Amino acid sequence: MNPTGYLLAACIVCAILAAGCTSTVPGMGTPVPTTVITPVPTSGAISDPELLGTWYLSAMTKPGGQSPIQTMSIQMDAVFSEDGGLSGFSGCNHFSGQYTLTGQTLPDGKGIQVGPLVSTLMYCKETSDLESQYLEIIQDSSSYQITGSQLVITSELGSTLLFHKTPYGPTAVPKGI
Template sequence: MKRYSVALIVLLIALSLMAGCTSQPEERIPVVEQTETIATTEPVPEITEEKVAEKTLPKAPAFDPSLSGTWYLKLMSEQNGTAQVQTISPDITVVFEESGNISGNSGCNSYSGMFTLTGAELPEGKGITISPLISTRMYCEDKNETEKTYIQILQMATSYLVNVNEELSIMDDAGNTLVYQKVPYSETAVPQGS
């Protein structure tokens, strides 16, 4: 019986060794050495859309005091000044307010809207945009076409300039121009039929 027990133990040892030889080797996980991080003395600034806009866009002024008050139309021309439409019209005015409101009279009707100074420096002057204008709807047969042209140029404005003679020029991208003066017209300065 002793031989049988010894044989059984030898058999179990042999089976254990064989099982160990056929088992899958353990996967080794590579050891990654931790690298040392060098701290800088200056923190890296966070980049936000606002910070990008600050760098790329000029700051728009809230209001330009040179625009303030009522202006009287002196000249209206189309096609980069080659087609004069209207001169000296005491009825056509524009008023710029510090609040961003724009209003006036277009010859027959009153109009109003909003304007924004873009802060852009353009070859023709400073940048401006004017919202679509709302207007009363009276019909004045002799002034209808002039009024329509005036409102179109004003709404498409991209730049303005106040010169040393205190004249305000408002221009659109097509070169259409409105020129105003600060001083109201006297009755003798207005040609008959205007």
């Protein structure tokens, strides 16, 4: 084949490729403008401004009033956020999860549910038992009651956590409830 034949063949291939790129799909016309409708969120979530913020644990009791805490030398806390987030420090590890206010009025206060909690996994021999009891009670929460700067959370089994709004030192903590 002579050079003119190669040039002619190349031009034909390019013309076919160019024609293929400009073709339209049958049935596809001009796009119709669409309107995006964004739903307006409803405020179905129940909130309690008094609950929001950081609460410092000062006492813990098991059902029947037994207190595994006699004096606390470590600071444990719980932080309730407006968006339903719950986080805090449990003596050795940090934890987080979600909480929901149920809107129920119960004998021990207002209804609350705490979703599954996740926690860091450091091991601290001196606080591990206390920490696991704290996390168990807070995760099994069924009600809460706020009186002034004091928060009492009660679990389904009757265990309680007593919190205060102000941090404390080891000598300022009461021995049980």
